[in-house]
Amino acid sequence: MRANTSSIYMQDWLALHPYNRLTKTDQYYLDLSNDILKIWNQSAFKYQVSESIKNNISCQLAAYFEDVISRLGIWRAFTSKNKELYGKQLPFYSLPSNYFEDEINCEDIAFLLWLNIQLYVGNDKEEFIDPEEPSLMTLAREIFNLLDAEYETAPENPLMLDFFSFDKKDYSKFPVFANDAEWFFFQSYLLAACNEEPINEIIEQVQKHYPKASDKEKSAIVHDAVNRLMFTDPCGPLALNMNEWFSAIAGSNQPYRGYFDSFEFIDREEFYVIEKNNSYIKIRSVANGREIEVTKESIKNSSELIPWKTAIKVCCAFYNDAWWFFGEYSTRKLNDTEDIHPAASVRENKTEDAEDPVYATFMKASHDLPLMYISSYEALKKFFINGLRWEDNDDNMMPDLKDFQNFVLYVNPKGMLIAPDIAAYVKDEQNPMYNTEIAAKNALDLYTVQGCCPIDLLRYLEESNRLPDAQINSFKGEEHGKKLLHENWDFIARCFLESYYRGE
Incomplete structure (x- = not known):
């Protein structure tokens, strides 16, 4: 050829x-x-x-x-x-x-x-x-x-x-995974194009917030931020976290897969250094008191990390039963009078399904309906005060919503969600704002525009068939466009919403 x-x-x-x-x-x-x-x-x-x-x-x-x-x-x-x-x-x-x-x-x-x-x-x-x-x-x-x-x-x-040859490459240590993940995230044919937009957004933010920094300093800040992004945000057409992609690459029979499945990443936090020996450095989160032991191998020079005298701001990754420092870090000396926060107390087991207190109040006010449709901000405030019994002050009244209308409110045991300017898309006998033509033209935004509709609300609306007019503009016609969207809605939401899809 x-x-x-x-x-x-x-x-x-x-x-x-x-x-x-x-x-x-x-x-x-x-x-x-x-x-x-x-x-x-x-x-x-x-x-x-x-x-x-x-x-x-x-x-x-x-x-x-x-x-x-x-x-x-x-x-x-x-x-x-x-x-x-x-x-x-x-x-x-x-x-x-x-x-x-x-x-x-x-x-x-x-x-x-x-x-x-x-x-x-x-x-x-x-x-x-x-x-x-x-x-x-x-x-x-x-x-x-x-x-x-x-x-x-x-x-x-x-x-x-041989690149992902788990038999020929030692994936037992985190740096090998991190190195290969960097190529996969930034250069591979499947993920690179998907990640261009968030990387460009980081570059723009650095230019905006560090106008006096040198080009070298800006480059270092960008490099650190995008490398953290690699482990903090889901990516690619399936909005998978990096360890989930590697788990899929490894396949079900690969013994290394457990390393990826149990992976955990702590984005940059400040920690007290509380203990150090030949094997590890023990640190305690300033924010929540969590203590972890980080392998000493993950930092070239630990001499500046003095127990009870130093705090370190750094990312940490849990991989193959060990914690590792990751990326750039900074340290500061603790003064003698600093009140060092205690370790986190052992918490009683708390069910993940604990009901949010708003849930019962909302359901009572809505007559046991998980959805409500409210046309104006003033009406929304009245519901907060009279329905949810919230105190009438700016903090409770969500002033950021003043410029919006046509709200959809949704509650489940996890809490309440509010989506403005989307009520016209939702077909429901309780919703007087529903508009077929507007829905046919714009309801696709719910699946593709980040921040337009919380994923739990979108899932409820989709699964309860309340978005019948949402459609892809298909050359095969309107009905096929609807079918194509609703058969693939979850993939589309993953692909377009990314971290908004995976957000808790």
Whole structure:
């Protein structure tokens, strides 16, 4: 096979890989990326896509092919987890009988095209891309035909073949996991594009809040923040935490999987240093009194960490039965008069299902209905005062909601949720604000716009069939658009809402 264009260069291809030196297969996959790009350029694709984005997506599709050929396991992790969650390997598409989990499939390529066009084009235009749009499906078939013709002779990449080789790589210590997670989060074909927006938001916030910092200082702050993001926020099309992705890659028979399943991450906190020996440093959270023993191996120089004299602000990761420091840290000396908070007392077992006190009051005021619809902020205040018996003061009256209307209130034993400006979307005989036309046009926002609707409320509305007009703008018509959305609503919410989907 010979490349037909030269718009994509080796540095573009290597940007998706965890190494800088060439392997014997890189030229092959670079040529393949350019062949995919040529097919794209000759297609009658509906959406306007810049050349740089076309280059990126062409490389990502070639990397998907390399993943399947080299048995890297990223795509298998995605499809197996999707099947675990939803009963089939992919959202949106009816999979044929000849869909093979460990081979390439036209539907795989269609999904990856949809995902990337959505991320790079649809999100910018605030438009939901129809995953079945004809020109997208045609392009997917043409790319599949190219890859299918290469399938039997395509070479394995030896470095990628061994990258997640749990038999050849020692995953018993956290730094190995953290190093591989960094590549997976920032560079892999499946997650990199999904994470661009939150990373760019961090960069913007650093520029805004540290205007006088040097470029070097800003870079260090950004690097630390995005590395923490890797372990604090769910990511990718399934909104999985990083340890959950690695657990899916490992598979059910891999003994290392337990390391990922039991992983815990404490985002930056301040701790007192209270004990130190040759094996560990014992620290106590200033905020909640929790004590943990961090392996001494996780810090190069612990001489400045003096028990009862030092506090350290740092992230901590629990992995394979050990705690590790992670990322940048800062220390301060404790003065002699500082009141050191005591260790957390042993708490009595408390049921996670303890009922929020608002629940009973709300249900009494609503006559045992978990939903209420309130048209104005003034009416909302009256409900707080007369229905929930709250004291009439600014703290209780949620003044941030003054500029909103058409509220939906939902209560369950965990507490009360309030979503403004969405009542028109909800079909309920108790809801006088419901509007079919407005719902048909805008209700998709509930599934795709972060902060528009709390996930517990969305789940209740969806499962109780109160959002019948919500739909994807499908070329097959309104009814099919509704069917496509409601059959895939949970995946769509995961993909678009991310941490809002996973939020407690």
